[in-house]
Amino acid sequence: MGKKEHEPxxxxxxxxxxxxxxxxxxxxxxxxxxxxxxxxxxxxxxxEAEAAAPPKGTRDALITTEINGRSYRVAVKTxxxxxxxxxxxxxxxxxxxxxxxxxxxxxxVIMDGMAVYACALLAVEADKRKITTIEGLSDGEKxxxxxxxxxxEDALQCGxxxxxxxxxxxxxxxxxxxxxEAEVKEALSxxxxxxxxxxxxxxxxxxxxxxx
Amino acid sequence: xxxxxxIIGTRQPKIDAFERVTARAKYASDFYLPRMLYCKxxxxxxxxxxxxxxDTSKASALPGVALVLTHKEMPEYVWHIGMPLLTDVARFxxxxxxxxxxxxxxxATEALDLIKVEYQKLPFVLDPEEALKPxxxxxxxxxxxxxxxxxxxxxGDVEKGFTEADLVYEATYRTNMLQHATxxxxxxxxxxxxxxxxxxxxxxxxxxxQRGVAKALNMPMxxxxxxxxxxxGGFGDRSGPERYNVLAALVARKxxxxxxxEFDREENFTAGHHRYPVILSxxxxxxxxxxxxxxxxxxxxxxxxxxxxxxxxxxMEVIMSTYRCPNMKGESYSVTTNKPEGGxxxxxxxxxxxxxxxxxxxxxxxxxxxxxxxxxxxNYARLEDGDQFRKIPFSSNGMEECIKxxxxxxxxxxxxxxxxxxxxxxxxxxGMAIHACRHGAIAPGWPSSGMVRVNSDGTINVFxxxxxxxxxxxxxxxxxxxxxxxxxxxxxxVTATDTxxxxxxxxxxxxxxxITGGTGTRxxxxxAKNQLLDIAAAELKTDxxxxxxxxxxxxxxxxxxxxxxDQIAAKAPGPIMGRGVGIAPTNMxxxxxxxxxxxxxxxxxxxxxxxxxxxxxxxxxxxxxxMATENQIEGGAIQGMGFALxxxxxxxxxxxxxxxxxxxxxxxxxxxxxPEITPVIxxxxxxxxxxxxxxxxxxxxxxxxxxxxxxxxxxxxxRFSEIPLTKGVVLASLKKAKS
Numbered sequence: 001m002g003k004k005e006h007e008p009x010x011x012x013x014x015x016x017x018x019x020x021x022x023x024x025x026x027x028x029x030x031x032x033x034x035x036x037x038x039x040x041x042x043x044x045x046x047x048e049a050e051a052a053a054p055p056k057g058t059r060d061a062l063i064t065t066e067i068n069g070r071s072y073r074v075a076v077k078t079x080x081x082x083x084x085x086x087x088x089x090x091x092x093x094x095x096x097x098x099x100x101x102x103x104x105x106x107x108x109v110i111m112d113g114m115a116v117y118a119c120a121l122l123a124v125e126a127d128k129r130k131i132t133t134i135e136g137l138s139d140g141e142k143x144x145x146x147x148x149x150x151x152x153e154d155a156l157q158c159g160x161x162x163x164x165x166x167x168x169x170x171x172x173x174x175x176x177x178x179x180x181e182a183e184v185k186e187a188l189s190x191x192x193x194x195x196x197x198x199x200x201x202x203x204x205x206x207x208x209x210x211x212x
Numbered sequence: 213x214x215x216x217x218x219i220i221g222t223r224q225p226k227i228d229a230f231e232r233v234t235a236r237a238k239y240a241s242d243f244y245l246p247r248m249l250y251c252k253x254x255x256x257x258x259x260x261x262x263x264x265x266x267d268t269s270k271a272s273a274l275p276g277v278a279l280v281l282t283h284k285e286m287p288e289y290v291w292h293i294g295m296p297l298l299t300d301v302a303r304f305x306x307x308x309x310x311x312x313x314x315x316x317x318x319x320a321t322e323a324l325d326l327i328k329v330e331y332q333k334l335p336f337v338l339d340p341e342e343a344l345k346p347x348x349x350x351x352x353x354x355x356x357x358x359x360x361x362x363x364x365x366x367x368g369d370v371e372k373g374f375t376e377a378d379l380v381y382e383a384t385y386r387t388n389m390l391q392h393a394t395x396x397x398x399x400x401x402x403x404x405x406x407x408x409x410x411x412x413x414x415x416x417x418x419x420x421x422q423r424g425v426a427k428a429l430n431m432p433m434x435x436x437x438x439x440x441x442x443x444x445g446g447f448g449d450r451s452g453p454e455r456y457n458v459l460a461a462l463v464a465r466k467x468x469x470x471x472x473x474e475f476d477r478e479e480n481f482t483a484g485h486h487r488y489p490v491i492l493s494x495x496x497x498x499x500x501x502x503x504x505x506x507x508x509x510x511x512x513x514x515x516x517x518x519x520x521x522x523x524x525x526x527x528m529e530v531i532m533s534t535y536r537c538p539n540m541k542g543e544s545y546s547v548t549t550n551k552p553e554g555g556x557x558x559x560x561x562x563x564x565x566x567x568x569x570x571x572x573x574x575x576x577x578x579x580x581x582x583x584x585x586x587x588x589x590x591n592y593a594r595l596e597d598g599d600q601f602r603k604i605p606f607s608s609n610g611m612e613e614c615i616k617x618x619x620x621x622x623x624x625x626x627x628x629x630x631x632x633x634x635x636x637x638x639x640x641x642x643g644m645a646i647h648a649c650r651h652g653a654i655a656p657g658w659p660s661s662g663m664v665r666v667n668s669d670g671t672i673n674v675f676x677x678x679x680x681x682x683x684x685x686x687x688x689x690x691x692x693x694x695x696x697x698x699x700x701x702x703x704x705x706v707t708a709t710d711t712x713x714x715x716x717x718x719x720x721x722x723x724x725x726x727i728t729g730g731t732g733t734r735x736x737x738x739x740a741k742n743q744l745l746d747i748a749a750a751e752l753k754t755d756x757x758x759x760x761x762x763x764x765x766x767x768x769x770x771x772x773x774x775x776x777x778d779q780i781a782a783k784a785p786g787p788i789m790g791r792g793v794g795i796a797p798t799n800m801x802x803x804x805x806x807x808x809x810x811x812x813x814x815x816x817x818x819x820x821x822x823x824x825x826x827x828x829x830x831x832x833x834x835x836x837x838x839m840a841t842e843n844q845i846e847g848g849a850i851q852g853m854g855f856a857l858x859x860x861x862x863x864x865x866x867x868x869x870x871x872x873x874x875x876x877x878x879x880x881x882x883x884x885x886x887p888e889i890t891p892v893i894x895x896x897x898x899x900x901x902x903x904x905x906x907x908x909x910x911x912x913x914x915x916x917x918x919x920x921x922x923x924x925x926x927x928x929x930x931r932f933s934e935i936p937l938t939k940g941v942v943l944a945s946l947k948k949a950k951s
Contacts, residue, residue, distance in 0.1 A: 087242075093235070093242035094235025095235075096444070097397070101874060101876070103874055134234070135234075143234070147233040151225045154839045156233070157682030157843060157844075158395065158442075159232030159444070160444030162232055163235040166233060185883050188883045189882045192393075193395075194447070195682045195851075196849075196850035197843055197846070198883045198886050
């Protein structure tokens with residue numbers, strides 16, 4: 001994807017540091033795939049000229065982000081989500097895609113101390129921010145205590161929600177090292193575990209927080 | 213715990229937990245390959261429509277699009293019941309019309325919009341009872357009843373049974389369409405290289421994907437490799453080959469580039485499988501003393517547009533074998549409708565039978581003035597009952613212990629009270645239910661195999677076809693091999709689900725891997741052990757019978773001085789490879805047994821139901837890994853609570869469109885929604901399964917719904933024949949009961 005295909009970022013946008021993207025641009029960039037149920041013939045709405053051009057609203061941007069203590073400069077499209085960039089562009093596939101609609105917590109990362117859904121943020125919103133993903137928790141083969149306790153207590157089954165669960169736990173314990181069980185459940189309620197290893201997850205988090 | 217074992221029955225963390233907690237585990241959805249094409253499927257907006265014309269020229273011309281395929285370019289191949297690879301007749305909203313492969317997702321999505329389809333809308337039917345009527349719109353020329361007639365099972369004489377009964381009770385129950393809602397979406401990445409196809413797939417049964425894709429593309433199986441090292445949940449949604457596997461493979465073959473298909477969340481709801489709804493009518497006859505004299509059942513299963521099998525029969529199994537009764541008759545109607553594919557979901561067909569049957573039994577107990585526990589104890593199918601049609605006994609049967617230990621743990625006798633006996637607006641109640649199912653089974657002809665290699669340093673590699681979908685299946689195989697061989701668990705590594713290097717053990721479906729994969733692995737370990745002992749016997753100049761292996765060292769019985777396995781392995785003429793193939797016996801059938809006891813609180817002002825306590829007792833033969841077993845029971849029970857209280861996939865009657873295809877609108881339980889759960893393990897020791905074990909993946913799902921529904925009755929005096937029991941449903945029923 002050469003830069004020439006798309007509209008460049010304006011100088012003001014580059015200088016302001018915060019890259020702006022309108023909701024309209026974002027939706028355009030996604031491409032409208034909805035099909036009106038009332039009409040018999042669907043599709044074919046685009047003219048030849050439009051088809052040859054890059055999708056409307058896609059613009060290039062350059063962001064600088066600190067991820068897991070390392071600085072990254074990434075060329076992105078303004079409609080890409082942080083999740084797209086982490087997984088597809090940077091190969092940090094520990095942050096999982098499950099719903100892509102901010103409803104399940106599989107893609108939870110910590111941004112400037114807050115647990116956030118990476119699928120519900122545009123990559124440009126991560127510009128000049130500090131991000132921690134699951135890959136940033138362990139140090140080589142040395143595990144973070146939360147990871148160790150998840151292993152010991154068998155606080156997982158398929159493991160697909162586990163990165164989100166562990167990151168949510170870290171965001172909680174960083175702020176509140178000795179949470180009550182109710183606080184743990186509240187903090188983790190935005191991450192769905194379909195295997196429902198919930199009893200063991202609560203046990204694991206309570207046990208590691210008591211040690212903290 | 214069983215002291216005769218060193219490893220079996222212990223509490224072990226997952227063997228691959230490090231990979232999972234660090235997210236170094238590579239799931240199929242994590243494969244992003246150079247030059248990879250992103251594929252998107254054009255899906256039907258109509259529940260039933262014929263494609264008059266389809267024009268892909270604009271989509272194909274869009275820069276970045278590599279390939280567009282429609283039914284015209286597809287090999288002729290029919291899946292399941294009636295499903296083409298891409299269709300020219302859409303049979304549900306979401307049916308696969310075309311596939312686009314492009315350089316990125318945005319381009320693929322844009323290209324979908326450029327495909328011009330002219331549809332001729334056809335009349336559609338969404339309700340299975342409507343679909344059975346003579347004038348209903350037909351999905352297939354032969355009509356909507358799969359097989360053309362109901363499947364009938366019968367033993368004894370039900371009419372005679374009803375005349376012998378003191379009480380005959382009849383009622384009809386309904387269950388809903390449910391979603392697996394696995395955390396990992398349906399995803400497959402296909403690579404075609406050097407004449408060989410590799411699929412990185414999220415699948416519960418790689419060997420069936422291999423078989424299906426090879427058949428559809430007319431390829432030798434030897435040139436199709438399917439790998440699933442890690443998988444983000446299955447629950448039945450990925451039990452075998454699916455059309456997206458073939459679509460990805462075809463794109464890779466035609467373009468020479470890696471091809472990725474990943475469903476978005478909405479597609480997972482609308483174009484995946486689901487738990488098929490069942491309408492179950494029960495008529496049971498019973499004597500005053502509680503003895504069942506006749507069971508009659510009629511099941512109508514709504515299998516959607518492309519049934520994977522005749523689902524009503526799955527529900528009927530519960531009626532056939534939970535209780536002993538000489539007279540039984542069942543009629544099963546599996547019906548096609550213009551809804552998504554009815555497929556497999558955790559404990560296939562059984563929750564749809566256990567929920568009704570256990571409410572039915574609760575009502576009968578009340579009518580007879582009997583304790584519900586006593587009624588179950590009187591009638592549960594005994595060891596010798598097994599298959600009551602062919603008179604084949606169960607392999608082992610811990611049902612009585614399940615019921616008794618559950619009642620004891622829950623303190624049923626002390627806590628039992630008459631319905632609606634708590635004062636105030638928040639009322640508490642207790643209820644129970646039992647469940648017997650053929651899951652965790654093996655039957656003649658089912659693949660059961662394994663391979664074990666002993667390395668020159670005495671460590672062990674296990675090769676198993678098992679997909680570890682979260683149940684800890686890899687660890688189970690490691691524990692079985694370590695126990696059999698007498699080596700430390702840390703010296704065992706498991707390679708799972710790579711069709712190039714492992715062998716078929718059937719799917720990680722039907723709770724069966726402990727018994728199919730486990731038996732194969734145990735036999736393979738025994739074979740390897742036998743080869744090691746042959747060498748050791750010559751070395752130590754003693755009879756093989758005198759030798760034991762412990763902690764990776766071979767000892768002659770009574771002697772303290774041993775020879776480590778690496779020294780034995782070094783003397784072998786080549787690598788020691790153990791092979792195991794399990795052959796299921798024909799003189800027994802395999803079932804799992806369970807009893808659940810629940811306490812609930814119902815707020816009669818809001819209709820809110822809160823489950824306070826659940827005791828979940830399961831006979832699984834023997835637990836291989838006690839911790840993983842608990843985790844399965846807890847997780848399955850919580851998912852089953854969702855079935856009872858929250859989950860329902862809703863189809864709009866006017867359009868056939870699913871109106872809640874997201875985690876926001878389809879409610880699965882969160883970490884705030886589970887009660888105190890006490891898992892209890894009963895070990896009836898299976899005579900065939902590895903070290904006496906059977907599986908337990910599915911049974912915990914089926915039992916909470918009826919136990920909770922019965923407890924709600926005990927609290928508020930209102931019976932329910934449909935779930936989920938959301939606040940609105942409970943409140944409306946309370947109002948109706950009052951007036």
